[in-house]
């Protein structure tokens with residue numbers, strides 16, 4: 001009785017503190033540690049099921065959680081989760097958003113004074129609908145008349161519209177290269193995507209006929225099959241894995257999960273996952289285009305103009321190498337592709353020169369062009385009123401069931417160095433020499449560069465002498481600094497293969513190749529989890545999401561139920577935070593002592609890598625990357641991306657900020673406010689809750705706080721402690737990398753009970769010594785680069801960091817002797 005009354009007092013106290021602090025400070029699109037919101041979620045759950053979730057009163061009987069000093073042993077406050085259930089951050093239990101109070105999971109303590117959930121529903125956002133009764137009037141099998149009507153609609157949409165392509169040489173054409181892989185792969189993707197689009201159109205026809213509520217489609221609660229119809233030609237069971245215990249992961253990511261029906265989880269070409277159900281307006285594929293008050297959302301270009309200006313804010317700690325590694329990593333784990341014309345060409349949605357939108361009868365159904373206002377201070381001066389934008393291609397339903405549109409990612413979702421090796425066997429083969437386990441390289445007077453390619457699409461150019469490179473990823477030539485890291489990793493592969501060959505003179509090419517690949521993937525994973533992620537999301541999120549690599553022994557945590565797929569929220573918004581870290585210029589120092597010798601505008605080195613042929617450029621570029629600060633993650637984007645992206649010979653280019661916003665709407669990302677809720681925080685009720693300047697800016701382009709695009713809201717948050725991004729992006733990114741760790745059987749830290757290709761403990765101990773600094777040193781030309789910052793992602797002038805010579809014994813080396821067999 002005494003305890004209960006203390007609870008009541010405490011709850012009331014927390015309610016008051018929460019309400020007051022919410023009003024005064026906690027939010028702001030700049031929250032860092034929203035302790036009051038955490039109290040809020042704690043309060044709710046304690047209140048709903050007090051017996052099972054006691055929030056022990058603090059010792060002095062009255063202090064709010066907010067006021068409490070951080071204490072170790074937080075479990076004193078919450079009962080631990082039952083043995084078989086993990087305590088996870090709320091975002092990893094998204095089903096809670098759709099649950100009634102009495103259904104919500106038990107709360108539990110996480111590091112950093114945060115609450116989590118003892119989550120039994122896993123990451124399935126639709127879980128709360130599982131018990132929802134199916135509408136008995138809905139047919140179980142797709143009616144023939146629906147099928148026929150949808151077939152006609154689809155044919156009309158595909159064939160009766162004008163086939164207006166994008167022409168080479170235009171910025172839009174270059175944009176298309178971002179979706180490019182091999183011609184065969186592109187064709188295959190188009191066939192699948194067309195089948196998926198036909199399915200989506202069928203869902204739309206069905207939904208209209210049967211008056212299916214939007215909510216039923218977005219929560220996968222329509223169970224109508226189209227098996228044995230032409231629509232179902234791509235559905236069927238996943239491939240059977242012949243050898244589930246292969247030492248080496250497959251190139252396309254198949255057969256990672258050992259359960260037969262999950263053999264495609266994380267594989268190239270599989271759909272992206274979602275944290276929350278899509279915000280498609282029809283529940284099926286119509287993009288988010290309207291405000292919650294019914295009016296049209298303001299054009300993505302208007303939002304970009306109003307909120308995302310170009311101001312130089314160099315990061316005080318991190319350098320451009322962090323930005324560049326981020327882009328390479330993004331390409332490892334995600335690549336979408338837009339819908340194409342019937343003949344495979346890119347779709348055009350605007351009239352020539354972007355002067356206006358195409359008339360409706362000529363407009364492709366995947367068009368979602370971005371409107372430009374006549375008073376646009378930049379595009380207005382060129383008369384541009386329309387920016388081309390085409391929606392993303394989809395994946396057909398594997399189970400022959402009507403559903404909402406699911407976007408496809410073309411590369412392996414895992415962190416597995418797929419930009420180096422490709423995302424399918426054929427690509428991997430085309431990159432190998434089949435001698436000594438090596439990758440093919442182009443020997444440029446003694447310097448090893450990536451092989452050259454004749455594929456015109458790699459660079460969109462016929463210019464004689466223009467050199468473009470080939471790697472495992474179609475986006476390699478996008479910017480010269482990205483090529484630099486591709487070269488670095490390919491060289492690392494060959495360096496390791498050569499060392500292994502010396503240690504094992506009789507080893508086969510295949511063994512040397514696969515072992516070197518296994519090592520390079522482990523190095524990529526270790527640098528990602530040990531150096532890159534902590535810099536981006538900060539140490540607390542690393543701990544809460546169990547992402548910190550171990551110093552000794554094997555890691556635990558593989559979970560057969562975790563789908564490692566990339567989430568739409570991650571690829572469509574959170575990880576695009578990287579676009580804010582790009583500097584519009586590279587300031588190249590030709591030698592370690594000289595002042596700046598050349599200033600390069602980034603659009604000049606996009607799909608134009610000829611500088612790489614200059615003897616010292618590779619070293620110079622690496623030195624520039626680790627010396628020059630990256631830009632801070634904030635609402636400022638360089639005009640190199642927001643006005644001149646891929647401009648080529650045109651006076652204006654694309655606006656990547658507007659593209660990101662439009663992409664989020666295309667992908668059906670919900671508004672920023674909904675993601676606050678999934679993290680257990682209070683939704684924003686009014687712009688007045690924000691710092692006045694931010695609130696006023698947002699109010700100019702959004703009608704209500706429920707309209708804020710996720711990418712925009714996330715960028716406006718203040719960075720988390722010792723990290724680069726705000727809390728919302730930190731959580732979405734942390735969740736994603738937790739999926740990659742828990743859902744990847746071949747993760748480098750797992751032992752042989754989980755990982756059939758596990759390293760032995762001596763090898764693992766060596767791999768944990770790898771650093772970005774070591775990779776740079778081991779793979780430089782050593783023409784102008786002989787030293788690196790010890791913490792390679794940190795500016796060398798940042799207190800505590802320092803330059804270290806590549807031959808300094810204090811720079812750890814991975815000793816490959818552990819691979820002598």
Ligand code: HEM
Pocket residue numbers: 175178323324325326327330334335336337478479570571572575576577578579581582602641656659660663
């Ligand atoms: C020079 C710098 C960069 C340029 C020019 C660039 C350009 C682009 C372009 C054109 C797209 C496709 C946009 C669309 O149509 O939706 C894209 C997508 C993306 N970018 Fe960047 N980007 C750069 C750097 C970065 C960095 C540093 C990161 C992260 C740290 C990043 C993360 C992403 C992600 C996650 C996507 C979505 C990929 C997908 O799923 O298809 N980018 N970028």
Ligand SMILES: [Ca+2]
Pocket residue numbers: 332333411412413414415416417418419
């Ligand atoms: Ca990958």
